[in-house]
Amino acid sequence: MKTPDAWKHVELICPAGTPAGLRTAVDAGAHAVYCGFRDETNARNFPGLNFDRAEMRAGIAYAHDRGVKALVALNTFMRAGEVDLWKRGVDDAVAAGADALILADVGLIAYASRAHPKQRLHLSVQAAAATAEAIAFYHERFNVKRVVLPRVLTVDEIAKLTKTARPCETEVFVFGGLCVMAEGRCSLSSYATGKSPNMTGVCSPPSHVDYREDGDTLTASVGGFTVERFAKDEAAGYPTLCKGRFCSQGKTMHLFEDPVSLNAVELLPKLIECGVTAFKIEGRQRGRAYIAAVVKAFRRALDSLETGGAMDVEELKRLTEGQSATTGAYKKTWR
Amino acid sequence: MDAISRMGLTLGPVFFNWPAKIWSDFYARIADEAEIDRVVIGEAVCSKREPFHQEATIAAIERLTRAGKEVAIATLALPTMKRETEAIRALAESDMLVEANDIATVYLLEGKPHIVGPFLNIYNEAALGFHLGLGATRVCLPPELPISSIARMAAMCDGVEVFAFGRSPLAISARCYHARAHGLPKDACKYVCEVDPDGMTVETLDGKDFLAVNGVQTLGHVCVAATRETKALRDAGVASLRLSPHSCDMVTVAKTFRELADEKISSADAEAALKTLRLPGPLSDGFLRGLPGARLIDEID
Numbered sequence: 001m002k003t004p005d006a007w008k009h010v011e012l013i014c015p016a017g018t019p020a021g022l023r024t025a026v027d028a029g030a031h032a033v034y035c036g037f038r039d040e041t042n043a044r045n046f047p048g049l050n051f052d053r054a055e056m057r058a059g060i061a062y063a064h065d066r067g068v069k070a071l072v073a074l075n076t077f078m079r080a081g082e083v084d085l086w087k088r089g090v091d092d093a094v095a096a097g098a099d100a101l102i103l104a105d106v107g108l109i110a111y112a113s114r115a116h117p118k119q120r121l122h123l124s125v126q127a128a129a130a131t132a133e134a135i136a137f138y139h140e141r142f143n144v145k146r147v148v149l150p151r152v153l154t155v156d157e158i159a160k161l162t163k164t165a166r167p168c169e170t171e172v173f174v175f176g177g178l179c180v181m182a183e184g185r186c187s188l189s190s191y192a193t194g195k196s197p198n199m200t201g202v203c204s205p206p207s208h209v210d211y212r213e214d215g216d217t218l219t220a221s222v223g224g225f226t227v228e229r230f231a232k233d234e235a236a237g238y239p240t241l242c243k244g245r246f247c248s249q250g251k252t253m254h255l256f257e258d259p260v261s262l263n264a265v266e267l268l269p270k271l272i273e274c275g276v277t278a279f280k281i282e283g284r285q286r287g288r289a290y291i292a293a294v295v296k297a298f299r300r301a302l303d304s305l306e307t308g309g310a311m312d313v314e315e316l317k318r319l320t321e322g323q324s325a326t327t328g329a330y331k332k333t334w335r
Numbered sequence: 336m337d338a339i340s341r342m343g344l345t346l347g348p349v350f351f352n353w354p355a356k357i358w359s360d361f362y363a364r365i366a367d368e369a370e371i372d373r374v375v376i377g378e379a380v381c382s383k384r385e386p387f388h389q390e391a392t393i394a395a396i397e398r399l400t401r402a403g404k405e406v407a408i409a410t411l412a413l414p415t416m417k418r419e420t421e422a423i424r425a426l427a428e429s430d431m432l433v434e435a436n437d438i439a440t441v442y443l444l445e446g447k448p449h450i451v452g453p454f455l456n457i458y459n460e461a462a463l464g465f466h467l468g469l470g471a472t473r474v475c476l477p478p479e480l481p482i483s484s485i486a487r488m489a490a491m492c493d494g495v496e497v498f499a500f501g502r503s504p505l506a507i508s509a510r511c512y513h514a515r516a517h518g519l520p521k522d523a524c525k526y527v528c529e530v531d532p533d534g535m536t537v538e539t540l541d542g543k544d545f546l547a548v549n550g551v552q553t554l555g556h557v558c559v560a561a562t563r564e565t566k567a568l569r570d571a572g573v574a575s576l577r578l579s580p581h582s583c584d585m586v587t588v589a590k591t592f593r594e595l596a597d598e599k600i601s602s603a604d605a606e607a608a609l610k611t612l613r614l615p616g617p618l619s620d621g622f623l624r625g626l627p628g629a630r631l632i633d634e635i636d
Binding site: 077078079080081083104105106107108110111127128129130131132133134136137138152153157180181182184185186187188190191192193194196198199219223225226227228229242245246247248249251252253255256257329333335 | 414465483506511542
């Protein structure tokens with residue numbers, strides 16, 4: 001790599017959905033892990049996931065003992081009248097030793113910066129800060145140190161933003177689930193099920209998913225709306241609303257996005273050259289074997305890039321959902 | 336009824352790509368006939384449409400202002416390009432009243448009095464208080480909020496507005512789904528969104544109406560109507576109702592909500608009046624009730 005400076009701070013940010021998942025990601029080579037409390041304060045509020053207070057303290061200590069950072073996500077929007085749940089989450093994450101808090105709600109960010117002025121704050125992707133002005137707002141007003149960029153931007157846009165954002169750092173998603181809508185500004189799930197990423201921390205939640213066998217086909221619905229039909233021998237993917245098949249203009253198609261996941265490994269060299277600080281893997285809901293494989297593969301890719309070697313792109317291709325992946329909006333043709 | 340408790344009516348920006356003539360005629364009629372207090376005018380969805388209305392906007396603003404309506408200029412919900420933020424910067428530096436729909440716009444307004452539109456995430460009293468401190472004088476809350484949250488916020492501010500009529504905006508993307516559905520790239524979209532004045536219908540595989548696509552924006556198929564909540568919203572201190580323009584007779588929509596807010600008609604009368612119009616979808620108040628936003632008024636009772 002020509003610019004060794006760019007490497008100094010490159011971080012691989014890995015999902016930790018459970019205490020065991022955290023240890024897996026740390027052991028597999030994460031530079032940092034991100035996790036959340038077991039309630040509506042984080043955007044992966046699924047049954048069986050997340051950390052209670054004691055688990056959070058132990059998890060952070062496990063990471064720190066191995067030189068790995070721990071970031072705590074409190075990235076939903078506070079419910080009016082119950083804002084204390086979120087504020088307590090902030091206080092407890094700080095007390096547990098979080099290296100940074102990942103926040104989206106401007107009210108909560110204001111609270112965190114006031115109550116814990118020394119705490120490092122990151123802006124969650126759920127705040128969808130997509131312009132230099134939006135980043136400047138959070139950086140100047142709250143001293144936010146890093147912004148996780150929405151997945152609606154092209155690499156060229158990321159490059160420009162990263163340059164103008166400095167000294168505020170940028171972080172981008174490189175692998176896993178892909179929101180096709182601007183994050184934190186989508187209420188499709190709320191519309192179909194009454195449960196939303198912004199308010200309850202879930203999207204197309206399993207509690208509202210139904211599979212119905214219909215002769216040779218399996219019909220998947222969310223909140224009573226049919227989202228996908230699978231042939232009997234076809235692998236039935238999870239029916240996320242924006243990845244479903246719908247009818248419009250007399251055509252049946254994946255109107256918003258095919259059921260693909262994001263894999264931007266091939267763009268890593270370009271993104272590093274742009275000055276992006278951190279690369280994030282989505283998937284706090286994924287199993288430990290998957291996490292171990294993806295984290296190891298990405299760490300290897302980053303390490304070999306740093307020493308001027310080649311990346312094994314194929315390995316990660318095999319790990320993408322349904323064997324089908326996209327670089328999403330990062331390449332302008334997607335739009 | 337005294338003047339203080341009179342609930343205002345705001346006409347939100349036209350989300351859809353209406354042909355220039357229809358657009359101009361629409362605002363002329365609103366100026367001349369509609370019982371609307373405030374009008375937010377301008378493009379919130381796609382900057383590529385802006386040139387079509389630029390001249391007509393000036394004329395429309397003049398006519399609306401002459402008719403005694405307060406006018407504010409809408410801004411994009413998802414600006415990403417430099418020319419888009421530069422256009423917002425120019426607006427912010429003008430003496431126009433601006434409605435911010437993205438935090439970048441709030442940044443560019445630098446504390447000047449402004450309106451906050453429904454695309455900013457204000458879900459609680461802390462976020463509302465913060466935005467009031469930055470100069471927001473009126474705040475249209477996100478359409479997915481239930482009345483319980485709205486009431487909390489209305490109690491602390493006399494500028495809370497609620498999305499009360501029209502297809503509720505659900506999502507915004509960098510990708511144009513109108514172009515995608517027509518097999519066109521976004522950069523050569525041929526402005527195909529123009530053919531759907533209330534959005535392009537999206538059905539499920541079994542033919543059930545589900546969503547409506549409007550370029551980069553996705554809306555619900557149903558038509559929000561806060562007919563049964565108007566009184567509760569007023570009692571909670573909500574300052575105004577937002578009516579979102581559709582191709583149906585918006586003068587009648589405004590008249591209906593005016594009479595409802597003034598308790599001259601019942602919610603049943605209001606629904607009956609609305610149902611005589613060519614509505615974009617069946618009436619719904621699911622979000623306000625804390626239910627799925629697709630839930631119909633008629634399904635609930």
